[in-house]
Amino acid sequence: MSIKPSRRNFLRPVAAGAAAAAFLPQAKLSAAPPILSITIPKDLPTSLGENPKVGTFEGRGMTGAEIFAKLCKDEDLAALFCCPGNYTVINAIAAAGVPAYGGRSEGSMCAAADGFSRVTGEVTACSGTEGPGFTNMIMNIAAANAARTPLLVLASNMELAGDDREKFIQTGYQQPTTTGMKKYGKRMIDASRVWEYGAYAFRNLKTGIPGPVHLDFPTEVARTRFTDSAKLTDYYTKDKYRTESRAQPTRKEVEQAMDMINKAERPIIVAGQGVFQRKAWDQLKVAAEKNEIAVVTSGPTSGHFPDDHRLSASLAHDALMSADLVVFIGQYAMPGRTEYHFSPDAKTIRVHPVAEDIGRNWPIELGIVGDEKGFLDILASEIPRKKRDAWVAELAASKAKTEKRDLDHYELGLKHSAATNRIHPAVMAKEVHDLLYKGDIDPKQTVTGVGGWTTGIFTGRWLRANRPGQSVACVYQYGAIGPDMAMMIGASAAVQRGIGPQAPYKGAPTLVVTSDAGIAYSMFELDTAAKYKIPIIAVVYNNNSWGMFPAANGSPRSLHMYLFQENLRYDKMAEGLGARGEYVQTPEELRAALKRSYQIAAKENISTLINVQALKEFTDGSKFAPGIALPVEPGAGAFAH
Amino acid sequence: MQWHKNRFYDLVFDAAKHSLRFPVVLPKVPRPMYEAFKEFVAGRQSEEVVAHRRIDPSKVRISCSLKNGNISLLFIAKDRDYEYATQKLINLMHEVFLVFLQDGLYYEYMIETFNLDRDQI
Numbered sequence: 001m002s003i004k005p006s007r008r009n010f011l012r013p014v015a016a017g018a019a020a021a022a023f024l025p026q027a028k029l030s031a032a033p034p035i036l037s038i039t040i041p042k043d044l045p046t047s048l049g050e051n052p053k054v055g056t057f058e059g060r061g062m063t064g065a066e067i068f069a070k071l072c073k074d075e076d077l078a079a080l081f082c083c084p085g086n087y088t089v090i091n092a093i094a095a096a097g098v099p100a101y102g103g104r105s106e107g108s109m110c111a112a113a114d115g116f117s118r119v120t121g122e123v124t125a126c127s128g129t130e131g132p133g134f135t136n137m138i139m140n141i142a143a144a145n146a147a148r149t150p151l152l153v154l155a156s157n158m159e160l161a162g163d164d165r166e167k168f169i170q171t172g173y174q175q176p177t178t179t180g181m182k183k184y185g186k187r188m189i190d191a192s193r194v195w196e197y198g199a200y201a202f203r204n205l206k207t208g209i210p211g212p213v214h215l216d217f218p219t220e221v222a223r224t225r226f227t228d229s230a231k232l233t234d235y236y237t238k239d240k241y242r243t244e245s246r247a248q249p250t251r252k253e254v255e256q257a258m259d260m261i262n263k264a265e266r267p268i269i270v271a272g273q274g275v276f277q278r279k280a281w282d283q284l285k286v287a288a289e290k291n292e293i294a295v296v297t298s299g300p301t302s303g304h305f306p307d308d309h310r311l312s313a314s315l316a317h318d319a320l321m322s323a324d325l326v327v328f329i330g331q332y333a334m335p336g337r338t339e340y341h342f343s344p345d346a347k348t349i350r351v352h353p354v355a356e357d358i359g360r361n362w363p364i365e366l367g368i369v370g371d372e373k374g375f376l377d378i379l380a381s382e383i384p385r386k387k388r389d390a391w392v393a394e395l396a397a398s399k400a401k402t403e404k405r406d407l408d409h410y411e412l413g414l415k416h417s418a419a420t421n422r423i424h425p426a427v428m429a430k431e432v433h434d435l436l437y438k439g440d441i442d443p444k445q446t447v448t449g450v451g452g453w454t455t456g457i458f459t460g461r462w463l464r465a466n467r468p469g470q471s472v473a474c475v476y477q478y479g480a481i482g483p484d485m486a487m488m489i490g491a492s493a494a495v496q497r498g499i500g501p502q503a504p505y506k507g508a509p510t511l512v513v514t515s516d517a518g519i520a521y522s523m524f525e526l527d528t529a530a531k532y533k534i535p536i537i538a539v540v541y542n543n544n545s546w547g548m549f550p551a552a553n554g555s556p557r558s559l560h561m562y563l564f565q566e567n568l569r570y571d572k573m574a575e576g577l578g579a580r581g582e583y584v585q586t587p588e589e590l591r592a593a594l595k596r597s598y599q600i601a602a603k604e605n606i607s608t609l610i611n612v613q614a615l616k617e618f619t620d621g622s623k624f625a626p627g628i629a630l631p632v633e634p635g636a637g638a639f640a641h
Numbered sequence: 642m643q644w645h646k647n648r649f650y651d652l653v654f655d656a657a658k659h660s661l662r663f664p665v666v667l668p669k670v671p672r673p674m675y676e677a678f679k680e681f682v683a684g685r686q687s688e689e690v691v692a693h694r695r696i697d698p699s700k701v702r703i704s705c706s707l708k709n710g711n712i713s714l715l716f717i718a719k720d721r722d723y724e725y726a727t728q729k730l731i732n733l734m735h736e737v738f739l740v741f742l743q744d745g746l747y748y749e750y751m752i753e754t755f756n757l758d759r760d761q762i
């Protein structure tokens with residue numbers, strides 16, 4: 001069964017269409033009242049089209065919020081995602097000309113800000129009201145922290161004067177709440193120091209290892225007016241309050257590294273998040289090609305070395321164990337030696353911007369403190385040319401082996417799909433793969449994200465990153481189920497604006513593969529996507545369950561906690577939110593739905609949710625092989641480090 | 642030292658027999674899994690494996706056994722090159738955990754045997 005695109009039904013005023021009937025109490029049907037269509041209010045384009053207005057000290061002067069907003073604008077804050085609350089601050093930031101988005105829940109807006117940053121490397125912000133809005137963000141602040149996202153978390157509007165007096169709503173001790181999930185945080189209590197603390201925030205966001213910065217903005221600080229900049233502490237420009245200088249490796253250290261690389265027979269670079277953050281992908285490619293060094297990427301975003309490059313080891317899982325030298329560059333979340341697929345004999349070089357982390361979890365032969373870009377600049381220009389035919393051939397053979405494994409699993413999945421009239425996750429993943437990389441679409445174009453459990457394990461390995469910022473592991477490190485679609489709507493906003501590495505693909509649709517458990521957390525943001533005309537295709541693997549249901553095996557009275565109603569219609573819910581919905585149950589239907597959805601996203605900026613109907617039993621390898629095969633790390637589909 | 646799955650492993654060296662032995666590589670192993678394990682181990686000595694990863698059959702004789710559900714692994718250093726044998730044995734153990742156990746079939750086995758949380762694996 002396939003349901004026709006139905007957004008149009010909603011956009012035009014209808015009397016009593018079938019789709020509309022679903023949203024109307026039965027009793028009222030007979031009276032056939034006119035059903036109003038979903039529309040974008042005129043106020044929206046009007047408001048978005050207004051000219052920015054940065055405050056000045058002249059006349060009435062500037063509020064603390066405006067002063068902070070001016071600093072954000074000077075620092076090129078890339079975007080703000082928020083829900084109303086903290087009004088003075090969000091209004092000031094939006095008015096200052098920072099691209100701002102308002103959505104449906106603070107948690108999702110936090111994930112969206114994270115997603116925007118993950119595909120661009122830029123600093124983004126999220127905001128919510130003091131107590132409830134802020135606490136709603138917690139899961140996604142923690143996820144951003146685990147992913148080392150330079151995310152500015154803003155929340156507040158309570159008064160200092162109300163502290164400890166239980167004065168109605170929203171008081172909360174914010175800073176202790178984010179302990180362990182931020183790089184820096186401060187509750188401002190003195191309005192004259194708003195600029196000074198803004199500088200603190202951006203020093204932390206833009207230098208060293210990135211991570212969330214949480215500023216807590218009581219109303220006294222946000223609303224106090226200043227007509228004289230002299231009343232502010234440390235009021236000077238960014239070139240005075242922070243530096244672009246980075247610790248550089250010494251030439252001798254790079255020479256030591258080059259010596260080890262030259263002596264190695266099968267060297268590999270693990271190009272971590274730092275290579276992406278520092279936009280050092282060109283240098284990486286030159287260095288790798290000159291010396292035929294294999295490269296595999298790691299981190300929450302991939303593509304800073306293309307998966308389709310002959311030296312890429314992202315699919316060469318078996319060859320990882322053959323590497324005799326591993327060079328970690330900018331590996332922000334460091335695995336242990338039993339987590340990455342490298343031989344215990346492989347020697348290790350670690351290049352990292354700060355010394356404190358070098359040697360943690362993984363013993364080193366050579367540690368180099370220094371900027372990733374600085375290191376790769378020297379490596380690219382100084383490393384001698386070298387041919388490593390045997391190593392390159394091994395990478396190719398290993399990649400072919402992985403591809404065969406994935407195709408074998410797909411064949412199994414096809415059989416399971418045919419036998420059950422439901423879609424196996426290996427089939428879903430392969431269909432998405434074929435749409436994005438094997439058809440008419442430029443295989444470098446589409447930004448993807450993936451989350452969920454069974455969903456993510458089967459899909460991650462089929463997604464490709466052929467250019468920087470192309471693919472996001474939504475569950476990276478923290479393992480949160482749920483932020484996926486909101487995160488990818490944020491990423492889509494970055495693509496829509498063509499920010500940084502997204503510039504050549506400005507306006508292209510994006511695609512997220514998520515789960516039925518996951519979509520419940522962020523589905524309402526389809527409203528946000530529609531409102532801002534951000535085109536996303538959300539492929540939802542609907543297996544009627546939290547995929548951890550086998551945990552209930554052997555435990556009485558437990559299984560019910562893991563199950564949902566069966567055959568829920570996420571596609572219909574999407575229609576109710578102003579997106580398209582597609583329902584599919586066979587591989588052929590899925591293929592057609594994907595194609596249709598992509599075309600409509602590309603041409604009309606309309607999002608679609610595709611409900612991929614599956615069975616929970618596909619998770620169980622004893623009933624439906626292959627079951628849960630965890631991703632090989634580092635490599636395609638990795639999500640832990 | 643704690644190693645894979647935060648467990649301790651005994652490695653027994655017998656100079657008289659020129660052997661190195663892990664008495665318990667994996668516990669609670671059912672017969673079909675043991676058969677697959679034997680195949681995996683034999684594969685490490687086959688011509689199909691790249692030379693630098695192959696365990697040279699002229700240098701090492703490998704045997705495994707299944708007793709009370711425990712798999713043990715024995716390396717005999719035919720030429721008494723213990724450094725070679727140890728290095729290959731350690732690498733093989735590493736691959737048992739990172740390659741053999743990870744292919745999907747043994748997910749439930751790992752959770753039960755190593756008493757793991759499903760999210761932590």
Ligand SMILES: Cc1ncc(C[n+]2csc(CCOP(=O)(O)OP(=O)(O)O)c2C)c(N)n1
Pocket residue numbers: 451452453454455456479480481482515516517518541543545546547548619760
């Ligand atoms: C917010 C959150 N809740 C619970 C978990 C624990 N957990 C990890 S995976 C999983 C099952 C997720 O189900 P789903 O995302 O639908 O995946 P699938 O059914 O495809 O396996 C659960 C409950 C988590 N990681 N995050």
Ligand SMILES: [Mg+2]
Pocket residue numbers: 515516517541542543544545546547
């Ligand atoms: Mg599910």
